Amino acid sequence: MNNAVSHNEAINRLHKDTVLERLSGFITLLRDENFLCDTSSTLDAVRVCSAGYIEHRLHLRQGLRACLCHTRDEWRRFDALFDDFWRSVKTDDEYESATPNNANQQPPEDASRNRLIGFSASSDEQDLDQNITGAGDFKTLSLADFRFVFDKQQMQEIEQLVDTLAKRMRRQRRRRTTASKSAGRLDLRRSQHKALATNGTLRELAYRQPVKRLPAFVLLLDVSQSMEVYSKLFLRFTRQLMSEFDRSQAFAFNTQLFPLGQGNTRLTEKDFEGAMNEYGKGWLGGTRIAKSFKAFNNDLGRRCVNSHTTLVIFSDGYDTEKPSELIPEMETLQRRARRVIWVNPLLGRYAENEADPKMDPLKPYLDVYCSGHNLTALDELGKILIR
């Protein structure tokens, strides 16, 4: 009898050890897939198994998913990873109840329109002659598309005007309040504390006023070949913005994403050039926006972007990957950021309401879609940023 009991215990222990080992392997796999699994989640998973969920695969899947997933993206990917790891065949009924039906949320993939970046006739070009005459005059320069401004003197003046635009941006008021001695809304709690010393007589009042903080910007710059004529101006704009706003960060991308710097350091043009040279293997190569944004979302997004961050993307949208690959990344960015602004310098060349197959599927995920092809457009962008 005793032998039988000890034998069963040994089998149970062996079974338990095997399960724990497999579970540990599964959690390691999830961590490799960037799941937010910490020790607490692991302990929860063990408790789920101990609670009997291990005896039925569907229950195990549901139980582990509840405690090991923490985001919608993890929730979506979990089933495939679960099946892959536990080497089981999934059944339709399991998937029907488990997998979010997101098929209808993504716009249908559209055949990408091979629109070449040429200097095709546009309203801008028709007005070109009158636009670029008189270097140094804001009104004249402001309408000139940056791609036509090649004169060094003109470029410098434009850069100075960009500096001025960036400096116009001021602090944002927030709804959160902080203690103030002289102005704002009456703070009864602190006033009450002070009144204790004067036998309840409110002699000295305390106030609260809204927190004012500099806006935080995250800037993603497309520095691929197609953006060559605009990149320098946008880089200058970015550098000035970062020197004015401490909580700003900038990244550039072409075939990969790389950091340009943070706002709390005084960055010189040489710093930017250094960053570009260090990572600039794809400087004149193609553009992999979806891959770059995915890298940003997975590795940096959580740290860099929050509900107070304005995310500004400077890109013409030309991507060697399919638009459908970019959509989930844009969805993530929109969810995380306060606003997502896409600055497309090519927009100035298109007629109003002209269809753009590469950008149209992305528009639902953008708060602002604007052009930055000349100073007037950049001035508008400045107004949008300080709003």
Place this chain on the structure above:
Amino acid sequence: MSPHADPQATLRQQLMSIGYVAEPALVSSLHLMDVLGKPLLIEGEAGVGKTEVAKSLAAIHQAPLIRLQCYEGLDAQHALYDWDYKRQLLAIQMAGNASETRDQDALKGAVYSDEFLLQRPLLAAIRSPQRAVLLIDEVDRADEEFEALLLEVLSDFQVSVPELGTYTAIHKPWVVLTSNAVRDLSDALRRRCLYHYVDYPGAAAELTIVKARLPDISAQLAHQVVNYVQRLRQSQLRKTPGIAETLDWSAALMGLSVKDLSETPEAIESTLACLLKTREDREFVTRKQSEPATENLEQ
């Protein structure tokens, strides 16, 4: 039968008995709230029934539902506790008039006591004499500072009041957090919670929900309503109708004594306000209305 199968089946039946049709994964998550003693974070589009989970949980456990609606700028004074300043001032002045000696410590002890403490939802849930359901609704609307405030409550089920000490939950409440994923929540908050994503239901599940919530609806009308809404969700609308909208629309049609939509297609037009919440969506559907709406209702 696995040891947990019975409680899950019971839970599902209980939810069904009060009109909440829960998918098996949600039942598992609710069951695990009890097993692991952790809060449940539910994410999903607006109108898919996230808030209803907490209400249903309160109903089946016959527990009080304490709700905290989140918004930007929500702070400790509105979520945890506050002091009744007016009464405190009165008490101080009365104490000052009655006594010549001003013992500030004694006065402070008297004024900062339970008597003058105003409980807000989080503290009320912690101090509830009966196990309560705490619903922290639309937590993504609050800002990061408020999330930090929640961490102590969600991990230790306790609230610290500097003047009085730390209150630990007598009965750990069932905590349900809902989020429309408007803003990404912090990892710290997510790690303290079980997670469940609620998506729009399939046609069969939605039909069951409609019949459970509106038992008087005719089978024909329920079928047509669900088909119509399911097809609307395939369209690129600005605001996709959720289950709440389906139920509202069904109730509106029943109120107009509509039995069969194919016989009274004008009823769709007159009740679209229940389903579509933006002008653009309304125009889009009205434009499409003449073509497939009624003829496809029978599908």
